[in-house]
Amino acid sequence: MRRSPTDTAESARKISRRALFLGGSQLAFMGALGLRMRYMQVDQAEEFRLLADENRLKIHLLPPARGLIHDRSGTVIAENEQTFRIVIRKEDAGELDIVLAELQRLIGLSQEDQDRVRKELKDAGPSAPVTILDRLTWEAFSAVAANAPALPGVSPEVGLSRNYPLKDDFAHLTGYVGPVSDYDLSRMDRIDPLMRIPKFPIGKSGIENMLEDSLRGSAGTVRVEQNVHGRIIRELERKEGEPGSNVQMTIDHRLQNFVQARLAGESASAVIIDVETGDVLAAGSTPAFDPNLFVRGISVANYNALLENIYRPLPSKSVQGAYPPGSTFKMVTALAALEAGVVTPDETVRCPGYVEVGGRRFHCWKRAGHGNVNLTGSLRHSCDVYYYELAQRAGIENIAAMGRKLGLGDRYDLPLPGLSSGLMPDKQWKRDNRGAEWVVGDSLNASIGQGFVLTTPMQLAVMTARLATGRAVVPRLIKSIDGIEQPIFGNEPLDINENMLRSVRQGMYEVTNNSRGTAYASRISADGMRMSGKTGTSQTRNVVVNNKNVPWEERDHALFVAFAPHDAPKYALSVVIEHGGGGSSAAAPVARDLMLFAQHGTVPPLSSYPQSQQGTIRERLKNLTLREDTLQGGERTSA
Known part of the structure; x- marks a missing residue:
């Protein structure tokens, strides 16, 4: 059937609209594509160039x-x-x-x-x-x-x-x-x-x-x-x-080498401090280990050998080891009693060899007793009964306060991990940690550095430096960082009467320089270098035994603290020999050698020792394994 002209015209109009729509759509698409290409090739050219470079850069x-x-x-x-x-x-490995x-x-x-x-x-x-x-x-x-x-x-x-x-x-x-x-x-x-x-x-x-x-x-x-x-x-x-x-x-490498060599063969530690600045000149701990083994990858066998060694070579005993200070603590008790006004330096206490408190006997190390002793004599002979008496008069609170004033129970700000704060106990500590009240017997034990009291070799050295100077010496281990000097802290005077300190120092002087002193055998003969010190023996078990008759790990610890020269203190030190037996026989001889090296700046000359001992000393020093530069010595620098 033939379409009318009207229908034909309408159909042509529809086709024209569709063609126009399709053409417009295509043109819009092409325009958008062109704009996108321009954006990517012109506006974003630098970014895509960088992305391409990353395939090769x-x-x-x-x-x-x-x-x-x-x-x-x-x-x-x-x-x-x-x-x-x-x-x-x-990312670059390819076929691995x-x-x-x-x-x-x-x-x-x-x-x-x-x-x-x-x-x-x-x-x-x-x-x-x-x-x-x-x-x-x-x-x-x-x-x-x-x-x-x-x-x-x-x-x-x-x-x-x-x-x-x-x-x-x-x-x-x-x-x-x-x-x-x-x-x-x-x-x-x-x-x-x-x-x-x-x-x-x-x-x-x-x-x-x-x-x-x-x-x-x-x-x-x-x-x-x-x-x-x-x-x-x-x-x-x-x-x-x-x-x-x-x-x-702050460490002196020659002195450090001498300390390590002198302590070799022992499970021990020693700390030496410059009392004027608090600089730690040496902090030895034996046995030690070669740190290069860890850098290069230590073997399982070598690591297990370190772990299984009963002398514990891995911990730093100078700051991590906590020990009963034994009689090296007696200066604390003495100053606490003097400050509390319950005793005078000249007042005597009779020592019959023991004191009985609460139906229990507390013995002096000398079973026959020391007779009548004053402050100086009590330190010279290390009489325990004298300090039992002072503990009952002064009380644990005064003793603990004095201990803290002298640096015990404190964790110093040193860049070393695992620092022990030791323990300076009092009544509240026992309530909080033992759930019990403090008794008189606790005070008696604490007065001679036993019982709950624990100290580190670093703390004992600081305590001795404070006794020597009357100032709040604080240990410093880092001298400078990138040439910038690190601050020295704590040189303000201690709130302790100088006359009381002088009395205690005199007692320490007689420990090493009086023929009846417990460390007289370890005296220094050289004028101007004599040291004042205190021996200590701390028990590791409740029953007193002969150290020679028990295994090594059950023997008493040997301790010694000292400062020198007596008249113008420059150095303070502490020595702790684990299970070494007696402080006078084991720790004091080591301390003398270390103190002499510190003062001379080199291996001590024999003239600094008593003439009767020089032959033995010569052999001992000759057998030390020292580095060549330590043997050569030289003046200590303050750089």
């Missing part, structure tokens, strides 16, 4: 040089030594098995190391370097570098590794570094990007750990160009990081 972190640690004279205690290593990055096989052919890479690399790469980030081998020989390093094109993702690098040239002398002070672990990361509030580098070294103990933020430094970056196989073609830009801060300790 990489930015890697540069670990900074760790800060050095020196002794007070500038001798290096912890340094960085150059090492050769090879690393691999997951082929790469590892080639390394096995070139340098004899063990199967154990191959398995370790596979595991570490699996856990590492795409661009994080994983160390394949460290401390390579130059020959092995050169072989890898020469075959670099066949080893995608592998980079030979020259790095730095921590080294402790004085080895075990400073092990307990510097500590050591080791690879960062998941445990380390879990303890950090803010994680430095450097920590994401597998096996990045951080401080694990000692000063290395406590001053980690200062010693670590900040990372640098290097921008390199790589080919399609992940091989570095060239280095485009390098920004070096900031090296860590250099730390100077």
